[in-house]
Amino acid sequence: MFRKHMRLRWASLPVLLLALAGSVAGTAGLHAESIIPALHATMRTMRASLAEIGEFIDGKGEPAAALEAATKVVLMAKSIPSLFPPGSELEELPGKSGAAPTSWDDVDRFLEAQKHLVIESGKLRMAVKDGNREAIARQLAITRGACSACHDQFRD
Numbered sequence: 001m002f003r004k005h006m007r008l009r010w011a012s013l014p015v016l017l018l019a020l021a022g023s024v025a026g027t028a029g030l031h032a033e034s035i036i037p038a039l040h041a042t043m044r045t046m047r048a049s050l051a052e053i054g055e056f057i058d059g060k061g062e063p064a065a066a067l068e069a070a071t072k073v074v075l076m077a078k079s080i081p082s083l084f085p086p087g088s089e090l091e092e093l094p095g096k097s098g099a100a101p102t103s104w105d106d107v108d109r110f111l112e113a114q115k116h117l118v119i120e121s122g123k124l125r126m127a128v129k130d131g132n133r134e135a136i137a138r139q140l141a142i143t144r145g146a147c148s149a150c151h152d153q154f155r156d
């Protein structure tokens with residue numbers, strides 16, 4: 001019953017998700033088995049990229065590398081919906097994913113959190129481009145807050 005409800009919710013977002021899903025999940029047979037590694041890789045790369053920007057603020061690392069890291073976070077933030085395509089059915093693999101069932105129950109809220117990260121990481125990228133370390137540090141904290149905002153709602 002729950003899954004039926006979930007499918008209906010997903011069905012209201014057809015174009016965006018189908019367009020985005022293509023690159024990562026392929027066209028058919030979208031299963032948690034193939035999605036989870038991509039999701040975890042994306043999340044870990046974002047974490048590593050933010051850490052790299054943090055190091056730049058501390059005086060380690062080159063501006064070009066920090067900008068590349070920031071760009072990566074923006075692109076990956078944009079790709080998040082493609083990691084949760086219709087029919088993901090992650091709840092069938094409770095042992096393999098910590099994603100809360102609510103991820104599927106309120107898609108709008110999930111995508112709102114994702115868009116919030118896109119906006120804040122975009123500002124972070126601009127700050128890195130400008131090169132003012134104080135401003136970068138401020139926006140890095142805000143961006144991390146956007147990560148947590150989604151995790152608080154959707155990650156166990």
Ligand code: HEC
Binds near residue numbers: 041
């Ligand atoms: C729109 C929601 C959302 C946003 C925004 C988000 N995450 Fe996640 N993240 C998740 C979910 C859901 C999981 C749990 C996936 C699972 O357990 O299978 C997760 C898991 C993770 C993990 C653990 C991955 C693993 O290998 O177990 C890391 C690290 C992580 N996120 C980092 C980040 C960072 C850094 C950001 C911000 C730049 C971020 N996330 C933004 C939803 C989000």
